[in-house]
Amino acid sequence: MKFKRIVFFTIVFFILVVFFFALKKSNIYNTKNLIGQKIEPFEIISFENNEIVTEKNLQENNFTLINFWASWCSPCRVEHPFLISLSKTKKVKLIGVNFKDKKRNAQNFLNTLGNPYDLIVTDNNGTYSIHFGIYGIPESILIDKELKILAKFIGPIDKDDYKKIFEIIKNDKKYN
Amino acid sequence: MLSNIGNIFFILNILVTISIIYFCYHSVRDKKYNLAKIVKLSILQSTFAIMTFATLIAAFIISDFSLITVYENSHSAKPLFYKISGAWGNHEGSLLLWISIMSIFSFLYLIINEKSNSNSLLITTVCQNFLILAFLFFSLINSNPFSKILPIPPDGLGLNPILQDPALAIHPPLLYIGFVGSSIYFSAALSSLITGYNNKNFAIQIKPWVKVTWFFQSLGIIVGSIWAYYELGWGGFWFWDPVENASLMPWFAMTALIHSLIILERRESLYSWVIILCLLTFILSVTGTFLVRSGILNSVHTFANDPSRGLYILVLLFLMVVISFAIFFTKTKKETYIFENFSKEVFILSNNWFMAFYLITVFIGTVYPIFTEVLLNNKISVGPPFYNLVIAPIIIPFLFFMALGPNSSWIKFKSFDKKKFVIVLFLSIIVNLAMIKFFGGLSTLSNLIIISSLFLIIYSILDFIFSAKEKKHLNISRAVSHLGFGLLMMFIIINHNFSFEKDANLKVGETEKFESYEITFSKLRLDKRENYNALIGDFIFKDRKSGIVRNLQPEIRIYNDPETLTYEASIRTNIFRDYYLTMSNIDRSDFYNIKFQNKPFMIWIWISAIIISLGGIQRLFIFKK
Amino acid sequence: MIKNITKLSLILLFLSSNAFSESVFDEAKIFKNIRCLVCQGQSIADSNSEFAQTIKIVVRDQIKEGKNEKEIYDFLSNKFGEWIIYKPKFNYRNSILWLLPYLSLILGGILIYKFLRKRKN
Numbered sequence: 001m002k003f004k005r006i007v008f009f010t011i012v013f014f015i016l017v018v019f020f021f022a023l024k025k026s027n028i029y030n031t032k033n034l035i036g037q038k039i040e041p042f043e044i045i046s047f048e049n050n051e052i053v054t055e056k057n058l059q060e061n062n063f064t065l066i067n068f069w070a071s072w073c074s075p076c077r078v079e080h081p082f083l084i085s086l087s088k089t090k091k092v093k094l095i096g097v098n099f100k101d102k103k104r105n106a107q108n109f110l111n112t113l114g115n116p117y118d119l120i121v122t123d124n125n126g127t128y129s130i131h132f133g134i135y136g137i138p139e140s141i142l143i144d145k146e147l148k149i150l151a152k153f154i155g156p157i158d159k160d161d162y163k164k165i166f167e168i169i170k171n172d173k174k175y176n
Numbered sequence: 177m178l179s180n181i182g183n184i185f186f187i188l189n190i191l192v193t194i195s196i197i198y199f200c201y202h203s204v205r206d207k208k209y210n211l212a213k214i215v216k217l218s219i220l221q222s223t224f225a226i227m228t229f230a231t232l233i234a235a236f237i238i239s240d241f242s243l244i245t246v247y248e249n250s251h252s253a254k255p256l257f258y259k260i261s262g263a264w265g266n267h268e269g270s271l272l273l274w275i276s277i278m279s280i281f282s283f284l285y286l287i288i289n290e291k292s293n294s295n296s297l298l299i300t301t302v303c304q305n306f307l308i309l310a311f312l313f314f315s316l317i318n319s320n321p322f323s324k325i326l327p328i329p330p331d332g333l334g335l336n337p338i339l340q341d342p343a344l345a346i347h348p349p350l351l352y353i354g355f356v357g358s359s360i361y362f363s364a365a366l367s368s369l370i371t372g373y374n375n376k377n378f379a380i381q382i383k384p385w386v387k388v389t390w391f392f393q394s395l396g397i398i399v400g401s402i403w404a405y406y407e408l409g410w411g412g413f414w415f416w417d418p419v420e421n422a423s424l425m426p427w428f429a430m431t432a433l434i435h436s437l438i439i440l441e442r443r444e445s446l447y448s449w450v451i452i453l454c455l456l457t458f459i460l461s462v463t464g465t466f467l468v469r470s471g472i473l474n475s476v477h478t479f480a481n482d483p484s485r486g487l488y489i490l491v492l493l494f495l496m497v498v499i500s501f502a503i504f505f506t507k508t509k510k511e512t513y514i515f516e517n518f519s520k521e522v523f524i525l526s527n528n529w530f531m532a533f534y535l536i537t538v539f540i541g542t543v544y545p546i547f548t549e550v551l552l553n554n555k556i557s558v559g560p561p562f563y564n565l566v567i568a569p570i571i572i573p574f575l576f577f578m579a580l581g582p583n584s585s586w587i588k589f590k591s592f593d594k595k596k597f598v599i600v601l602f603l604s605i606i607v608n609l610a611m612i613k614f615f616g617g618l619s620t621l622s623n624l625i626i627i628s629s630l631f632l633i634i635y636s637i638l639d640f641i642f643s644a645k646e647k648k649h650l651n652i653s654r655a656v657s658h659l660g661f662g663l664l665m666m667f668i669i670i671n672h673n674f675s676f677e678k679d680a681n682l683k684v685g686e687t688e689k690f691e692s693y694e695i696t697f698s699k700l701r702l703d704k705r706e707n708y709n710a711l712i713g714d715f716i717f718k719d720r721k722s723g724i725v726r727n728l729q730p731e732i733r734i735y736n737d738p739e740t741l742t743y744e745a746s747i748r749t750n751i752f753r754d755y756y757l758t759m760s761n762i763d764r765s766d767f768y769n770i771k772f773q774n775k776p777f778m779i780w781i782w783i784s785a786i787i788i789s790l791g792g793i794q795r796l797f798i799f800k801k
Numbered sequence: 802m803i804k805n806i807t808k809l810s811l812i813l814l815f816l817s818s819n820a821f822s823e824s825v826f827d828e829a830k831i832f833k834n835i836r837c838l839v840c841q842g843q844s845i846a847d848s849n850s851e852f853a854q855t856i857k858i859v860v861r862d863q864i865k866e867g868k869n870e871k872e873i874y875d876f877l878s879n880k881f882g883e884w885i886i887y888k889p890k891f892n893y894r895n896s897i898l899w900l901l902p903y904l905s906l907i908l909g910g911i912l913i914y915k916f917l918r919k920r921k922n
Contacts, residue, residue: 005505009498015543016494022472022546023483023490033882072764100851102764126855127862133880135838135852410847417842513916522917529909537902544889544898552894557836559844559887566902595803602806605813627814677829760849769849 031152034133039147044128047098047106047120057119059145061093063169066141067117067157068129070101071109073137079156080113086162087116091169092142096120099129099137142168178240182231182322189224189275190312192217197305200298209294211286214301218283221308225279229272232321233263242328245269245321251334253707253736261345262335267469267485268321270348275315277356278308281385285360289381296364296373303363310492318488337708337735337742343403347396354393355426355461360385361433365454366500369507379441379450386437390430391792397423398785409743409758411677411773413781416563418473421542422464425535429457432531434792435524442586443521448508449528455500460535462493472546516588523581530574537566568621571665575628578658579635582651600638604630611670615776618673625669632662657791663784667777676774681767688770692721695757695772708735713759713768715746730759730770754778831860831870834887835877844887 044053058064067083069076087094096117098106103122123129132141133152140153142165150168153161196217203209232245236259241247249266250259263269282304289297315321338344361382368378400423405413414420433453439446467473470486515521541558548554579600583593604627611626612618618626636659643650680688680695687696699714711732718725731744741761748755756773832846837853845853856877863873877885889895 008501008505012497012501016490016497018543018547018550019466019470019472019490020487021550023470023486025472025549031881034880037879100855125858126851127859130855130859130880135881137851408847410843412847415842515916517917522913525913525916529906529913532909533902533906536905540898540901544895548894554894555882555884556889556895557884557887558889558898559834559836561834561888562898565888566899570906598803598806598810602810602813605810609813762849762854763851 031133031135031154034141034149034152037149039143039149040131042128042131044097044121044123047096047103047122053119053121055147058093058095058143058147062145063091063150063172064093064095064143065165066095066097066132066143068097068099068123068132068134068137068139070099070137071105072101073099075156076138077113079138079158080116082157082159082162083116084114086157086165087118092165093118097129097132098122099134100124100126144172144174178231178235178238179243179322179324182228182235183316183320185224185228185231186312186316186320186322189221189228190309190316192221192224193305193309193312196221197302197309200302200305204295204298204302207295209298211290211294211297214298215283215286215290218279218286218301222276222279222283225272225276229263229269229276232269232272233260235322236260236263236269239332241330241332242324242326243321244323244325247325247329247332249332249335251332251707254335254340255706257342257345258335258340264348265335265339265344268315268319270352271311271315271319272321273349273352274356275308275311277352278304278311278359281357281360282308282363285364285385292377292381293371293373296367296371296378299367299370300360300363303366304360307359307363307496310495314488314492318485334735334738337733337740338407341403341407343399344407347399347403350392350399351396351423354389354391354396354430355423355458355464357385357389357392358426358430358457358461361389361454362458362500365451366503369451369503372507375440375444375447379437382454383437383441386430386433387792390427390434391789393423393427393430394785394789394792397427398782398789402782405778406745406747409745411675411745411756411758411771411775416538416541416560418542419468421538422468425464425538425542426457426460428531428535428538429453429460432528432535433457435527435531439521439524445511445513445521446525448504448511451504451508453528455504459493459497459500462489462496466490466493467542473542518584519588520581520584520586523577523584526577527581530570530577533570534567537563541566568625572624572628575625575632575662575665578661579632582639582654582658583635596638600631600634601627603634604628615670615674618669622669622673626666629662629666629669633659633666636662653791653794655791656794657788660784660787660789660791664781664788667780667784671775671777671781674776677771678773679769679771681762681769683766683768690772692719693772693774694718694720695770697768697770700768705733708733710734710744711761713770715757715759715770717755717757717772726755728755728757730757732759732761749779751779752776828861828864831864831873832857834874835860836885836887838881838885 039055039058041055045051046053058066065086083094086092094117096119098120100123121128136154138156140157140161141149142151142153143149150172151164157165196214199210199214199217203214232243234240235243235246236250237256239246239250239252239259241250245266245268249269250262254262264273282301285304286297286301364378364382364385367373397420400420401413404415405411433450436446436450436453440450466486466489470483470489472486515525541562544558545556548556580597607630608623608627612623636655639650639655642648676691678690678693680690682688682695682697684697684700687694689695694717696716696718697713698716701712701714703710703712711734712729713731715728715730716725717728726748728746728748730746733742733744734740735742743758743760745756745758747757754773754775756775758771760769760771762769829846833844835845835856837843837845837848837850837856839850839852840848845856860873863876868876874886883890889898891899
């Protein structure tokens with residue numbers, strides 16, 4: 001009987017303690033498993049002149065930020081000033097992936113708010129973005145020269161994310 | 177103003193509850209049983225509980241936005257009916273309903289069993305009132321529905337439109353009578369342990385309560401899934417979602433309890449197991465509440481949640497489990513069970529065996545993602561494919577046991593009627609073959625489930641016929657529920673296998689053809705309704721094979737405060753099938769995504785489920801006569 | 802007589818189970834097994850969100866490329882984590898999830914068996 005008691009209460013405590021720690025976990029889902037992975041080879045056409053862009057275009061700089069955006073996405077307007085000032089620092093190459101957008105609208109968007117991107121590619125039906133592990137717009141991925149994913153930002157880039165990008169660049173031993 | 181009234185009722189309620197515990201304790205200690213006083217106090221307690229709840233409902237009706245709960249869950253432009261149902265559609269308000277049900281059950285249990293053993297009755301009341309007290313404090317301190325907001329907002333945030341539905345208005349009260357009501361046999365079980373109250377009488381005393389709560393729990397689950405079927409708009413009715421699982425787990429425990437109570441009543445055996453099930457039912461109800469309201473699980477149905485709430489329920493759960501099982505382990509005596517092969521006892525035990533299996537499967541499936549996330553930092557999903565794969569094969573032996581069990585006899589081994597068994601099995605296989613001929617092929621597993629459910633159906637019908645012919649006693653409530661279950665399984669499998677589903681993107685004026693069906697999107701119109709605008713699509717559906725033509729009008733509803741889109745399915749029901757059509761807008765285009773479904777025997781799934789639940793109250797009517 | 806019916810039943814059972822069983826590779830089944838990450842507890846089959854629409858295109862493309870079910874799930878869980886698949890993989894981490902229900906069933910069976918009085922004679 002005593003043995004049964006001990007087994008029973010141990011199981012109950014174990015379950016309840018796990019529940020307790022679960023209360024503290026954040027419920028927001030992130031695709032953190034992508035960090036550390038490498039970008040796989042791809043071929044996408046560019047926004048301006050329909051040229052083929054591949055993973056090699058992402059290796060021209062030590063650090064590249066791939067930003068997924070669309071003219072219909074209002075949070076993209078919020079993060080846009082950060083992208084513009086990021087492009088002015090010249091520390092990061094900016095690639096924009098135009099997600100399920102009409103070319104004319106996207107062009108208008110850039111004309112009015114400015115174009116921070118070094119290169120823009122077009123993802124007409126959104127399938128390329130899936131290959132990058134994107135599930136909402138906007139999202140951004142920071143990679144290094146070897147195409148390794150250093151960080152992923154879900155939702156618009158804000159002040160903290162902006163600082164974090166520089167921190168990552170500063171602390172990265174390989175390219176400093 | 178209403179906030180003060182509500183809080184005063186709260187305080188009064190707490191005082192009454194404490195005095196009930198005090199007086200009960202005194203009468204037990206002094207062995208002077210003065211029930212009349214305690215009954216009076218219980219009336220007062222139930223009245224205060226109902227008045228607290230009524231105060232909140234009043235605040236919802238007059239849209240008193242000085243209360244946070246009303247502000248967050250209501251809007252002045254909402255129809256009156258949904259203002260009222262909004263009172264229990266949120267966490268804080270539902271706790272008041274919870275407390276009211278616990279108090280009313282406490283009172284009813286007291287007056288119905290007035291003539292039974294006073295000692296045991298009083299201790300039951302003490303246990304129940306400790307539970308009530310715990311929830312009163314939870315509600316008052318952590319989730320007070322009468323908290324005020326300053327400055328008073330001009331209008332409320334509104335109730336989620338998909339909750340503005342008659343089925344969902346009655347769904348929570350039904351479910352609460354079920355699993356909150358189970359607190360009464362949790363208390364009775366503790367009291368029985370403490371006082372050593374006679375086994376057989378204990379079984380007779382709690383039986384009607386188990387049945388009533390089981391009936392309401394079943395009904396609550398059915399109404400919930402009917403709602404999900406027509407409101408959530410994807411044509412399914414059970415998703416193994418954490419919230420659904422939370423309501424299903426106590427149901428399994430209750431069902432096991434109903435069966436093992438029979439053994440306790442007839443054979444005075446299995447006492448400890450019955451006590452465990454009594455305790456487990458309410459513990460599972462609170463566990464489910466914790467899982468749903470603490471927000472640690474992702475689910476279709478969400479309560480707005482915060483961790484402090486979860487912590488309180490967790491502490492309560494911890495205390496309940498530890499105290500109740502500490503009492504159990506100290507008071508319970510070792511029993512030895514010896515049953516004859518193929519006796520009724522063994523069949524009833526096998527029901528408990530299967531129920532335990534289903535319960536453990538659902539429990540582990542629901543909490544496993546929490547464990548992997550906390551212990552391994554890896555988030556996984558456990559969804560329908562898991563449950564279907566694990567549970568479906570075990571349905572087959574379960575159905576056979578359900579058919580054979582009632583025909584066995586107590587204590588002794590009755591020679592097994594092989595002839596009947598083989599003939600019924602043969603008939604089931606023939607009917608199954610006929611179905612295959614009529615509908616088309618099925619997988620092996622589906623075939624076997626259909627054959628075994630047919631086996632149960634035929635056996636149950638034969639039970640009806642033979643008992644009528646030979647004027648033998650028939651346990652109608654059992655026969656009805658078992659028949660219902662056989663039907664339910666059969667229709668679910670047929671529905672699952674032969675549902676047709678297709679989606680397409682259409683513009684107004686276009687026609688889509690698939691297989692023998694043809695759907696024309698003839699018109700799109702806008703209709704202004706009480707608190708929303710409806711975008712209605714007029715579709716003409718044609719089945720070229722049978723020549724059936726139907727008009728279907730799915731809607732996209734645009735609710736204004738706050739602006740939310742909901743998709744309303746258009747369903748044409750007949751006794752053979754449901755035609756089900758939903759329409760949704762595609763952003764930045766003129767196309768609409770339509771999804772057409774042909775779901776055979778939908779109505780029969782509801783009917784069979786209701787037949788099952790009716791078995792629970794059938795006995796009560798006879799009991800009363 | 803009973804024996805004949807039994808034999809006949811078994812033959813018919815065999816017929817009904819095997820002759821008609823078929824396993825179709827259908828996309829609906831795959832869609833139902835993929836969680837719509839931006840929705841509340843729905844599969845992409847049940848959702849019309851931007852994300853669900855895009856994933857459907859990707860899955861259809863991959864079916865066309867000749868990928869099998871497992872390869873598609875592996876691709877998606879590699880990108881979005883195991884959370885996106887409703888049917889957990891059978892691996893050592895999930896072994897308790899898959900095995901515990903059946904272990905409990907066997908244990909329960911043994912327990913009941915122990916209560917049975919063996920009929921002597």
